[in-house]
Amino acid sequence: MKKKKMVISQETMDVDFVRKVEALADTSVRRCFQCGKCSAGCPMATFMEHPPNRVVRLLQLGQWRRVLEGRSIWYCASCETCSTRCPNKVQLASIMDALRKLSWDAEGPSKESYVQLANKLFLQNIRTYGRQYEMRLAAVFNVKSGQFLKDLMLGPKLLAKGKLKMFHSKNKNLSEIEKIFTRIEEMRKKGEAL
């Protein structure tokens, strides 16, 4: 990833977004003094372009876009080692959770990320069938993400073991499930839910 210069001002530091993260995670990023203990113990840090301490640092500077551009929040396994060991009680695992939640509506490149796409398709399937239809999920994901042959060879094996069904089966109470979705959508419109 290209390292862009950071121009800092009251405008470029989006404090409102960070406040939202803090409220959701019930913690404060300002408490962090960058000791690096979270990154030292993180089992996934080697995969992240922004290790956990840097995620907090970027939030301190209101640079959340840089965080969401990357995949760090998706690599987080929510093992909570960071939160447990933090000397300042910065609940980093909760912050990661909050960031993942907020990334749903956030502007920017996270919208196009595969994780976000997979999540969307997953929920669409639930809404349509009342349960997961893996074949469709995999097929649509591959088409939409442009990786047509991704994991194709796993298909026959999974089929043979009965892990993957050729045809879907619908949930009997589909209307109840639809109610859940519509209720959440309304709540989101009113700002009562994320």
Added chain:
Amino acid sequence: MSRIGVFICHCGENISRTVDVERVASEIGKHPGVAFSTDYKYMCSDPGQTLLKKAIQEQKLTHIVVAACSPRMHEKTFRKAVEAAGLNPFLCEMANIREHCSWVHENREEATLKAIDIVGMMVERVKKNRILPTITVPVTKRSLVIGGGIAGIQAALDIADCGHEVILVEREPSIGGHMAQLSETFPTLDCSQCIMTPKMVDVANHPKIKLYTYSEIELVEGYIGNFQVTIKKKARSVDEDKCTGCGVCMTKCPQKKIPNKFDQNIGMRTAIYVPFPQAVPNTPVIDRENCTWFKTGKCGICQKVCGPGAVDFEQQDRLIVEAVGAIVVATGFDLYSIAEKPKGSPIKGYGEFGHGKIPDVIDGMTFERLASASGPTGGRILRPSDGKEPKQIVFIQCIGSRAREKGISYCSKVCCMYTAKHTMLYHHKVHDGQAYVFFMDARTPGKSYDEFWRRSIEEEEAVYIRGMVSRLYQKGDKIVVMGSDIAVGVQVEIEADMVVLATAVMPQKGADTLAQKLGISYDKYHFYSEAHAKLRPVECATAGIYLAGACQGPKDIPETVSQASAAAAKVMTLFSKDKLEREPIVARVREIGCVGCFACKKVCAYGAIEEKEIRDRQGNLIKVVAYVNPGVCAGCGTCQATCPSKSVELDGYTDEQIVAMIEAL
């Protein structure tokens, strides 16, 4: 014939691990003149000392050698023990077989042989030791305090409260020093003036304190307990006895645009002025360089309007001589300015910060004056260039400090804390503003200090960016600050309205000249050196002179006050006796051999050598010889080494003794 006792110490295992102490004791027992020798686990302990005392009495010993650690460590201990046993303490010597032998060797056999040699040498030397009487000098129970900042004020008040007279000398027209300039103080944010000015008034009203402001030290003569100090009282042009401090002269003075040094030159003052309204004494001074009368011989308005007739254009500098017994040096610090490169300064300058040419790049002290309620802006943070309130303010730490190649290698110690305080003051005064701090490390050791720093970030919303600023330049009415955030690993750019530099704390200008007058040592930055960094931190190596405050090194207010009180306590210790006892390890001149070349006088760092006339019975001058004042001599031996006619001997280290030691090898 001397009966020498030798006592070998094991020092736990420190010595006995590598040196066969029993063998040393038995070998040295055969040495001519040695009547008794033994070894013990801890010679310095109570049973060890008892052993020594008992041996002196039972064996009727005349000289003692203790083979143990360095004399720096325990010479005093053993000499005291010897004295208690009835011998002259200077008949006891120490042979260092720890630092000089056991600690630096591994081979037991060779180390043991070396230890025997070392002890043998000291035995030969102690044979030639003379009984030395302790030197006593009288003590004048008055003290001089140089510098009227918080350090000087505290020391003066403490000494004066004990009932001894104090002479407080201040270079500026008012006492108060830098602390009077500050707005609020960390870590409690109490107003500096509120805690400082009452102390200033106490000084002025104290019956035991004689205050000389606008005065400088001209000459220091004498030695511990007996200093003669010449003070130059500069012409104030205002009679202190007549002036009532009404201030009419200042309102009428036509020269109104002179930058006030007290306000870091951002506020203006008149030619007849007091530096700040709460000044002590509240007597104005005429700045002769800027006064119309002194420049052209016309004007004289202040003299006309002065009711009591206190203005005196004819006043001259006066020299006053005071006799004192102790001196407390509290000359304080000065801030490095990136605008100038002081002559001989180690600092190379900051071209990348515009060499101080950008008007809205100010230093920490200037920010203090802006934030001070009694400052030129009445406590509002305003830009010096256009008087606007800065909405984006950048603080940069470690300017000059901690930059070996750039300037100086030490840490200025107070900047981290005062910058945290500045961000708070700024946040309190400019609610819609944002403060940024570029820093390398936050150094906050001190009671409630780290909590204070964290508060500036967590509650007062200062944004701290770890990483230094590479360059800053003017762009329109903004200052572009180019730095980096090393936690993120990217470059950072901020368009600031104002930049505050935490410039290095340096000693007062002229600190070296004063040190030369006092005969005290200083480091390469001109900070004064203490006698021992840990165990004698407030005393100078020169006896009778004590240090307080930032003249010794960067210090904050609590530390300065502690040290000032400590210096006062040291002065009181000195004053607690009528006569002062000193070690008689001093140089003596054999007058018969002295040719009066005074090479010794030139090399003496302590000013201990005087000229003495020798006359016959009729009063005819025979010759002038050197005389060592035993009260001043520190026993360094430089004169002994210098004397071309070998006429100076240092008691306890005579040539005869040294030769005896060499021959014993």
